Amino acid sequence: MTEKRLETKPSIETLLRENGLTREEYDRIVSLMKREPNALELALFGVMWSEHCSYKNSRAQLRKFPVTGPQVVQGPGENAGVVRLDGARSNDRTCVAFKMESHNHPSAIEPYQGAATGSGGIIRDIFAMGARPVALLDSLRFGDIDAPRTKTLVSGIVAGVGGYGNCIGIPTVGGEVVFHPSYRGNPLVNVMCVGLVDEDRIFKGNASGVGNIVMVVGARTGRDGIRGASFASEELSDADPDKRPNVQVGDPFMEKLLLEATLEVLDMDLVVGLQDLGAAGLTSSAAEMAGRAGNGLYIDIDKIPLRETGLEPWEIMLSESQERMLLVVESSKVERIEAVFKKWDLTATAVGEVTGDGRFTIRRGTEVLAVVPAGLLTDQAPVNIRPWREPAWFRNRIPASHSALKNYGDWTGLLKKLLASPGLASKRWVYEQYDHMVGINTVVRPGSDAAVLRLPEGKRGIALAIDCNSRYVYLDPKLGGAIAVAESARNVAASGAKPLAITNCLNFGNPENPEIYWQFVKATDGIAEACMEFSTPVTGGNVSFYNEYDGRAIHPTPAIGMLGVLDDVESHVTSAFKGEGDVVALVGRTLEELGASEAHFLLTGRDEGIVPALDYDKERRLHAFLVEGAQRRLLASAHDCSEGGLAVALAESALQGGLGVFLEWKDDVSVAAALFGESQSRAVISISPDKWEATETLLKKHRLSHIRLGRTGGARFSLRCNGMPVIDCEVAELARLWNDAIPEAMK
Amino acid sequence: MRNGRTKTGMRAVVVVFPGSNCDRDCYRAMKAATGTEAQFVWHRESSLDRCDLIVLPGGFAFGDYLRTGAIARFSPVMNEVIRLAKRGVRVLGICNGFQVLTEAGLLPGALLRNRDLLFVCRDIHMKVEKVWTDFTNQYERGQVLRMPVAHGEGNYTIDDAGYRELEANGQIVFRYCAPDGSMNASDAPNGARGNIAGIISREGNVLGLMPHPERMSEPLMGGEDGCGIFESLLSAITA
Numbered sequence: 001m002t003e004k005r006l007e008t009k010p011s012i013e014t015l016l017r018e019n020g021l022t023r024e025e026y027d028r029i030v031s032l033m034k035r036e037p038n039a040l041e042l043a044l045f046g047v048m049w050s051e052h053c054s055y056k057n058s059r060a061q062l063r064k065f066p067v068t069g070p071q072v073v074q075g076p077g078e079n080a081g082v083v084r085l086d087g088a089r090s091n092d093r094t095c096v097a098f099k100m101e102s103h104n105h106p107s108a109i110e111p112y113q114g115a116a117t118g119s120g121g122i123i124r125d126i127f128a129m130g131a132r133p134v135a136l137l138d139s140l141r142f143g144d145i146d147a148p149r150t151k152t153l154v155s156g157i158v159a160g161v162g163g164y165g166n167c168i169g170i171p172t173v174g175g176e177v178v179f180h181p182s183y184r185g186n187p188l189v190n191v192m193c194v195g196l197v198d199e200d201r202i203f204k205g206n207a208s209g210v211g212n213i214v215m216v217v218g219a220r221t222g223r224d225g226i227r228g229a230s231f232a233s234e235e236l237s238d239a240d241p242d243k244r245p246n247v248q249v250g251d252p253f254m255e256k257l258l259l260e261a262t263l264e265v266l267d268m269d270l271v272v273g274l275q276d277l278g279a280a281g282l283t284s285s286a287a288e289m290a291g292r293a294g295n296g297l298y299i300d301i302d303k304i305p306l307r308e309t310g311l312e313p314w315e316i317m318l319s320e321s322q323e324r325m326l327l328v329v330e331s332s333k334v335e336r337i338e339a340v341f342k343k344w345d346l347t348a349t350a351v352g353e354v355t356g357d358g359r360f361t362i363r364r365g366t367e368v369l370a371v372v373p374a375g376l377l378t379d380q381a382p383v384n385i386r387p388w389r390e391p392a393w394f395r396n397r398i399p400a401s402h403s404a405l406k407n408y409g410d411w412t413g414l415l416k417k418l419l420a421s422p423g424l425a426s427k428r429w430v431y432e433q434y435d436h437m438v439g440i441n442t443v444v445r446p447g448s449d450a451a452v453l454r455l456p457e458g459k460r461g462i463a464l465a466i467d468c469n470s471r472y473v474y475l476d477p478k479l480g481g482a483i484a485v486a487e488s489a490r491n492v493a494a495s496g497a498k499p500l501a502i503t504n505c506l507n508f509g510n511p512e513n514p515e516i517y518w519q520f521v522k523a524t525d526g527i528a529e530a531c532m533e534f535s536t537p538v539t540g541g542n543v544s545f546y547n548e549y550d551g552r553a554i555h556p557t558p559a560i561g562m563l564g565v566l567d568d569v570e571s572h573v574t575s576a577f578k579g580e581g582d583v584v585a586l587v588g589r590t591l592e593e594l595g596a597s598e599a600h601f602l603l604t605g606r607d608e609g610i611v612p613a614l615d616y617d618k619e620r621r622l623h624a625f626l627v628e629g630a631q632r633r634l635l636a637s638a639h640d641c642s643e644g645g646l647a648v649a650l651a652e653s654a655l656q657g658g659l660g661v662f663l664e665w666k667d668d669v670s671v672a673a674a675l676f677g678e679s680q681s682r683a684v685i686s687i688s689p690d691k692w693e694a695t696e697t698l699l700k701k702h703r704l705s706h707i708r709l710g711r712t713g714g715a716r717f718s719l720r721c722n723g724m725p726v727i728d729c730e731v732a733e734l735a736r737l738w739n740d741a742i743p744e745a746m747k
Numbered sequence: 748m749r750n751g752r753t754k755t756g757m758r759a760v761v762v763v764f765p766g767s768n769c770d771r772d773c774y775r776a777m778k779a780a781t782g783t784e785a786q787f788v789w790h791r792e793s794s795l796d797r798c799d800l801i802v803l804p805g806g807f808a809f810g811d812y813l814r815t816g817a818i819a820r821f822s823p824v825m826n827e828v829i830r831l832a833k834r835g836v837r838v839l840g841i842c843n844g845f846q847v848l849t850e851a852g853l854l855p856g857a858l859l860r861n862r863d864l865l866f867v868c869r870d871i872h873m874k875v876e877k878v879w880t881d882f883t884n885q886y887e888r889g890q891v892l893r894m895p896v897a898h899g900e901g902n903y904t905i906d907d908a909g910y911r912e913l914e915a916n917g918q919i920v921f922r923y924c925a926p927d928g929s930m931n932a933s934d935a936p937n938g939a940r941g942n943i944a945g946i947i948s949r950e951g952n953v954l955g956l957m958p959h960p961e962r963m964s965e966p967l968m969g970g971e972d973g974c975g976i977f978e979s980l981l982s983a984i985t986a
Contacts, residue, residue, distance in 0.1 A: 162866050166897070168805040169768020253766050255808025260765075344765060428869075435868045435897040437962050438805075440772045454967060570967065 019046025036401040040370045043314045047280035054381030057511040058543040064528040065538040079128040081539020083501045093199040097131035099563045100192035100505045106247040107189040111156025116164040116250035122193040124276030130203035131195030138175035139466045143184030145422045151424035162433040167252035172434035173451035179422045185549030190505040192561040205275035207289035207328045214352035218258040219323040222307035235548040254313040254323040261344040277324040283317045285326040291378035298361035299352040389514035400609035402594040406672045411726045425741035428688045448574040450495040461569025463497030470555035476611040477519045481526025488562035493623035494638040496573045496630025497564030504541035509553025511545045518555040533616040573630045575639035577657030580713040587706045588682030592669045597683045599676035618683040641682035647675040649684045660731045663710035664720040755986035759785040759800040769805035780977040792820040799984045803844030838953040845955030856905035862938025868897040873944045874924045880966035881897035881983035882954045885975040892972040894958035901957040903939035921945035
């Protein structure tokens with residue numbers, strides 16, 4: 001990529017390749033523009049029609065999602081989704097803005113900055129809505145921990161997430177950390193940001209009002225991150241260290257200034273519309289703002305504050321320099337905006353104007369460099385319905401043999417192995433590097449099923465969780481997609497919150513491969529269906545394709561970010577056992593389901609078998625029971641029973657509470673399935689003995705089956721199933737394995 | 748309301764540097780613990796109204812890419828903080844505020860990167876070593892407090908002579924310890940010399956500590972062990 005490129009008139013083929021456009025797309029551009037675009041215009045199309053900006057390969061599928069409901073104030077299409085906390089009741093105006101985004105490829109190349117700028121971008125999306133960010137969550141996925149580079153990626157990415165969030169002062173309250181060989185070379189970094197905004201104070205990315213002024217505020221524009229959006233739309237390979245210049249560099253202090261200054265000018269009612277400068281920089285922000293308002297606008301690139309000299313127009317327009325925003329303001333307010341930004345040591349510069357001609361114009365002084373109807377860039381990207389094909393193995397799949405698991409015998413040993421495996425081991429080493437308390441709203445800290453935050457005013461709280469079992473999605477994309485929604489809702493419900501709405505981050509391989517696209521179509525089918533069933537509409541999200549390394553795709557990973565609401569935050573429940581002598585019970589039914597289990601993978605190294613079934617009605621009743629049980633203060637603890645099955649769920653509650661258990665029960669499934677099977681719609685609860693009767697009544701009311709397992713207490717973790725001792729060891733020993741696994745591995 | 752004091756009797760200001768991020772938390776906790784409604788003061792102010800307490804809150808005052816607190820001490824407000832501190836006004840520096848106080852020379856020593864070079868955010872335990880101070884008079888001597896830390900540079904260090912002086916003058920107010928009050932080097936989350944979590948000036952009016960009392964001042968946040976600091980100040984100031 002040379003700077004002279006635009007002057008020496010290279011062939012169309014070269015230009016198209018450099019801009020990531022196909023010949024068909026070029027022909028479409030020519031017919032839409034009714035002329036040949038110049039090189040700068042072509043560069044604009046290149047980024048705006050990239051998968052990353054245009055969702056050209058995913059749009060048709062995303063239309064399946066339910067996006068409305070009494071709680072939805074803003075669905076997909078804006079900087080972030082917004083939901084009302086009290087549904088249709090309108091006496092309270094508190095809303096939550098939230099969204100999740102990926103920063104996978106930059107993090108693979110440059111872990112610290114990739115992860116840091118991933119946080120920076122999504123934080124800007126939230127305050128661009130006028131919301132004050134109050135929480136971050138991260139879904140991080142890495143190759144197996146012993147693979148080369150995994151540790152480098154883990155320490156760099158965790159430090160980057162922490163470095164940005166800690167400095168800007170937004171607590172990182174939860175998320176997930178997963179290890180699996182499919183993510184070798186292509187880690188996933190999905191960041192979710194959550195903010196609070198009064199319903200009357202929501203701002204949008206609209207360039208409305210002809211004659212209004214367009215301002216760039218925040219950091220100066222440099223050469224970093226140029227074509228990041230196109231880079232995100234390619235596969236990774238060994239040659240990629242060369243792409244380091246495509247990765248942006250983050251400055252959380254600058255973002256903190258930008259956040260405060262922006263919220264201040266919004267508070268003062270000085271702004272008409274605003275948007276952050278993210279992927280494709282000025283080009284996408286300006287075009288999208290104009291497109292949404294049905295207006296045009298021009299930008300004079302001579303006016304843009306630059307960090308270095310000699311930038312070409314296309315570099316300025318495509319730069320992804322961080323910590324910048326685009327504001328549209330009335331001309332009479334420009335000076336007051338400049339003054340506020342000056343207070344925060346930031347520049348705010350008028351760079352253009354909203355026009356009534358519907359065109360996106362780039363000028364240098366009076367010279368016109370590019371003119372494109374704004375809508376062509378934002379709305380006219382091709383919508384590709386890719387061919388998809390169900391893989392032969394899926395059609396002919398047979399249940400895997402679970403003899404390795406069923407004949408294992410040493411259940412205590414297997415539990416120890418599971419607790420010491422990085423996927424299930426305590427993630428303290430990770431979340432202690434994040435300031436998860438700043439803001440003093442974090443009521444339930446990381447490590448429980450969901451994070452719970454109080455709101456600055458009133459009694460209510462919100463619960464947040466991210467979840468996705470990508471092994472399930474790989475083995476059965478539709479069911480796996482549905483389970484990701486079910487499980488994230490279960491996490492939120494186990495904390496005592498009613499599931500309200502989701503955001504998502506859909507991470508897949510190359511969509512041009514029909515079998516990958518099949519995964520995408522089926523997984524989104526499953527998500528759409530589950531969201532409908534649970535009345536948790538999709539308010540936004542992000543698609544990340546081309547997650548492949550040297551031709552191998554990751555497990556399909558549609559991470560679901562769930563938001564729930566608690567009417568009284570004090571009624572929250574955590575997963576830790578609380579006191580000696582509490583009754584421990586399993587809610588829900590265990591079936592003979594060992595397929596796709598963590599235990600099977602641990603013993604065989606294989607992702608195989610039939611994914612556990614999901615019954616929406618049962619799942620909904622479980623959520624209702626958990627929420628009501630919390631509201632009525634019946635539950636001392638509640639914990640989703642998922643990866644690793646009942647044995648792991650019990651151990652986690654015991655380890656978090658520092659309490660032993662003595663449990664004895666009968667079930668009509670094999671011991672292997674009872675302990676390590678991953679049947680859905682189950683939870684482990686503990687209850688003070690005097691509340692057990694009321695709890696049983698409540699279980700009956702919700703028509704949920706349950707097994708009373710025994711009591712908490714003592715220093716041993718002791719389980720007897722179907723008349724046989726199955727697991728027996730010191731809690732302290734399990735604690736050591738569970739706590740030390742990740743710190744030891746990272747040494 | 749005499750001399751513009753709030754009805755609870757304490758005039759407190761919270762200094763806001765551009766990268767402060769615990770300023771609002773300090774305000775909320777002080778209000779919850781003592782009813783005091785503090786005033787926020789922007790770092791460019793060069794004079795402060797009459798006040799009884801100045802709080803330097805946690806955060807990353809200027810991004811702290813150089814050395815924590817190194818730039819903040821040059822903010823105009825710091826001259827005023829130093830002037831008032833010399834006249835006996837109480838100054839409480841929490842986390843980044845503690846770092847700023849050492850950079851500004853109001854407290855001795857320095858805060859280096861944590862022993863294992865990682866940022867650490869978790870609850871620790873610390874023992875109240877001195878209860879005669881205006882910041883700790885509501886605690887029992889030897890009381891063990893549970894308190895959150897959240898820092899990358901909390902490894903308190905000082906030369907031998909300085910350390911002896913701190914001990915001799917009784918300036919070490921808080922030390923990291925185990926939940927039962929026993930004390931080992933491993934109880935300090937950051938490697939601080941002598942397990943120092945907080946120290947006070949010789950004159951007894953400037954206190955800096957790494958843990959965050961404002962994060963432990965309400966039952967819903969996990970406990971109220973931090974309230975004692977604000978209550979002690981209120982008691983000392985209104986006595």
